[in-house]
Amino acid sequence: MEIQAFGYLGLGASNLDDWAAFATSTIGMQSVDRASSMRAFRMDDRKQRLFIDRTIEPGTQVFGWEVANAAVLDSLAARLEAAGVAVKREPAALADQRCVSGLISFADPAGNRLEAFHGAHIADTAFKASRDVSGFRTGPQG
Template sequence: MEIQAFGYLGVGSSDLDDWAAFATSTVGMQPVDRASSMRAFRMDDRKQRLFIDRAIEPGTQVFGWEVANAAALDQLAARLEAAGVAVKREPANLADQRCVAGLISFADPAGNRLEAFHGAQIADAPFKPSRDISGFRTGPQGMGHTLLTVPDIDAALAFYKDLLGFRISDFIVAPLKAYFLHVNPRHHSVALVAAPVRSMHHLLVEYYLLDDVGQGFDLLQNAPEKIVSTIGRHSNDLMTSYYMRTPSEIYVECGWGGKDVDDATPPAEMASVASFWGHKGLFEDIGAPPSAAPEVGSRRAPVQVIEGNYNRMAGVCQWWDEARRNR
């Protein structure tokens, strides 16, 4: 299928200055000079990944999905139209505002505005984060992931999976219904969760080094009202992360060590969405009853690392080596 990555996110808001302070000093993105009615931010070599725009209806978002080239964009538009989805070929001035070569827009069954594009523009200068971080894990995996709540999850799943070509990484059907879908090796670029109302819950940004996550969480200690959850580790994508409030009604998940997936591995059904540990406050925030005691068990998994952000330790442990041999 044509879609390759989650390329950009647009947020409708008039709180431009608050968003600028949040995206830079808290998250570490680089601000971009744009029109007075919007703010834009870089995460890598792209001219922009996130933009906040007064012209977008407050409380709504724009989700930009990347394809390889103009031919792939035309093929996607034709398939959507053949399925009865209204597609708009956006003019060059909007494509320029999005910093892309070509652009179409359409809506998913829940009413979210989706845009598909090709030819993302590359900045002339290297990326310079606004706080001392190692950088964001983007590239072919896109800017991160988003979680959407939808009233009709079956319709949403059919749209993203059968029409757009997303693949299921894992899913859960009880006590809630949710699907985690990927378009590249990132465990999921979008998660769909059944709920009475349509909403965007959060955007994930993934750092290169675990210390970036811990130091970011330390920065929040001076503003505890912005903390949604403590640091924890998810059991499906294995992300170590925390969640924080933005100036809008959405959250940002700051994480490290997300799991890669491939299409040869069949989707797995999850028995629980509970984290291995931590994330205190997250599930209570979305309506789960508070637990008198944390769910602590035997669930664990190896840390997911990429070349360059770990050092192999020297030495041996006879007990551990023997335990591994006996497994």
């Protein structure tokens, strides 16, 4: 199996401040400084795990799936294409926005946007929960 883990979730929404309050006050995620059209949040050593983007149609979700490396990503793209799935190799600018080294995108049968990526960027500072959370665990075991 080429996919190793669920890596990130993106949501299209116009109410960025409401989502920021929910992510930090309710869930305890750490807010990450991002562009004016986006809010991003951490929950472990990764640079981001959740992003809310007003440039994405409200109600749309983006699911990011992690693979081991660039070769595995290429292999996954080839398998999808061989199965008749349209695959887009995304530009470096989008990979930077997603805080990964490289990614492809495709749609599932219901039309949801799926992204597969490799090289998730690790933050240079320790995760700090935005509120006291009893038993909050981060790292490899999540």
